[in-house]
Amino acid sequence: MTGLYTRWAIIVGGLLLLAMMTNQQYQRDLSTLSLATVLNSPGTSEPVRIQGMVKSGTLSGDVEQGQATFELIDGPTTLPVEYAGPPLENIRELKTMVLIGQLDKATKTFKAQDTALINNFEFVAAAYLLTVISLCWVLFAMSQRVMVLFKEIKDEKLYEPESDPLAKQE
Amino acid sequence: MLNRFIRYIQRYKGWFGGAAVICLFLGLYTGLLASPADYYQGELVRIMYVHVPLAHTSTLAYSVLFFGSIWYLWKRDPLVDNMCQASAGICALFTALALITGSIWAKPTWNTWWTWDPRLVSFSVLLLILGGYLMLRKLVDDPERGGRYAAILAIVGGIDLPIIKFSVEWWRTLHQPMSFSTRGVAISDDILVPLTLMSIGAWLLFAYMVMVRTQILYLSNLLQAKKGRLFSQTHFSQTSP
Numbered sequence: 060m061t062g063l064y065t066r067w068a069i070i071v072g073g074l075l076l077l078a079m080m081t082n083q084q085y086q087r088d089l090s091t092l093s094l095a096t097v098l099n100s101p102g103t104s105e106p107v108r109i110q111g112m113v114k115s116g117t118l119s120g121d122v123e124q125g126q127a128t129f130e131l132i133d134g135p136t137t138l139p140v141e142y143a144g145p146p147l148e149n150i151r152e153l154k155t156m157v158l159i160g161q162l163d164k165a166t167k168t169f170k171a172q173d174t175a176l177i178n179n180f181e182f183v184a185a186a187y188l189l190t191v192i193s194l195c196w197v198l199f200a201m202s203q204r205v206m207v208l209f210k211e212i213k214d215e216k217l218y219e220p221e222s223d224p225l226a227k228q229e
Numbered sequence: 230m231l232n233r234f235i236r237y238i239q240r241y242k243g244w245f246g247g248a249a250v251i252c253l254f255l256g257l258y259t260g261l262l263a264s265p266a267d268y269y270q271g272e273l274v275r276i277m278y279v280h281v282p283l284a285h286t287s288t289l290a291y292s293v294l295f296f297g298s299i300w301y302l303w304k305r306d307p308l309v310d311n312m313c314q315a316s317a318g319i320c321a322l323f324t325a326l327a328l329i330t331g332s333i334w335a336k337p338t339w340n341t342w343w344t345w346d347p348r349l350v351s352f353s354v355l356l357l358i359l360g361g362y363l364m365l366r367k368l369v370d371d372p373e374r375g376g377r378y379a380a381i382l383a384i385v386g387g388i389d390l391p392i393i394k395f396s397v398e399w400w401r402t403l404h405q406p407m408s409f410s411t412r413g414v415a416i417s418d419d420i421l422v423p424l425t426l427m428s429i430g431a432w433l434l435f436a437y438m439v440m441v442r443t444q445i446l447y448l449s450n451l452l453q454a455k456k457g458r459l460f461s462q463t464h465f466s467q468t469s470p
Contacts, residue, residue, distance in 0.1 A: 182334070193322070
């Protein structure tokens with residue numbers, strides 16, 4: 060049994076390490092901040108990602124040239140955005156977008172330089188967790204069952220020859 | 230012949246398990262960390278690295294069940310019957326997981342958890358057939374008769390395999406067409422590497438799981454037979470004058 064648990068400890072440890080590395084990469088490259096968090100932050104020179112919906116009736120500028128101003132909403136919070144970067148291919152009003160840029164604390168305007176795809180990472184995490192946990196659970200149960208069966212066979216002395224009841228009667 | 234092959238390959242069970250773990254770890258690493266997001270699907274493409282191997286492996290598992298059932302009806306080999314039963318259970322697990330992960334991918338992509346698409350429906354039918362197979366084995370008292378009926382069901386249910394495979398070509402469907410065909414490979418290398426690693430890992434894992442489950446069924450039958458013999462011996466000695 061000790062060998063079984065050691066093997067599984069190594070597998071679970073490896074999976075946890077992989078999960079931690081994935082989470083680290085997600086926090087670094089994909090996670091977005093809420094508009095309220097950005098507005099309340101002291102403001103840094105490092106670019107941040109924000110996600111929100113383009114407010115209806117606020118979009119103006121030349122989006123094909125990569126110049127646009129609009130307001131982004133996220134629940135009750137609204138944040139004015141000045142975009143200057145690569146041409147915006149499919150921006151429209153009421154569209155949820157991820158923008159990369161910095162907050163200008165003086166004007167309370169978000170200066171965006173790029174856009175990113177909405178990551179939907181919760182769906183990815185759900186699919187992986189479900190698959191890995193189910194397979195590990197079934198495999199562990201199977202390995203344990205084999206051990207239990209071997210023990211039962213040992214206890215039952217199945218390998219010993221059986222006496223023939225008919226021969227005994229004679 | 231198949232009996233001898235199963236006994237021979239059982240010796241290398243540990244190697245299959247070890248190779249599966251290595252492939253799956255490499256696949257998970259490349260799929261989650263090393264590969265880039267897709268231009269259209271974004272991060273959601275990573276779900277494909279679990280969904281597609283699970284779906285491929287479930288059709289492989291059903292193929293094993295199908296051919297094993299034909300062999301069992303022909304030779305009546307109990308070890309092959311055990312292998313079929315093992316394949317059916319594992320196939321059901323892989324099919325259910327493929328359907329659920331597909332559904333998780335469909336929600337943000339198609340904006341629905343489920344649609345009556347030919348590929349989805351034919352794959353769900355496979356799960357129903359497997360449910361019927363496993364229930365039949367449980368419900369029929371005589372294991373040999375149960376095995377025979379279940380084998381017939383598995384062979385008849387085999388008609389679903391080509392339907393699953395070609396459903397995306399025969400009918401208008403939301404599901405992606407075949408990525409591997411005689412026309413070539415329609416996937417970029419960035420996606421192909423984790424997908425291949427995960428697929429090989431899933432196939433090896435299936436092989437390992439079938440071996441372990443076949444062993445469980447074999448040992449359980451052995452124990453049951455021993456207990457049955459002990460019971461009849463006791464009964465015989467008590468009732469004899």
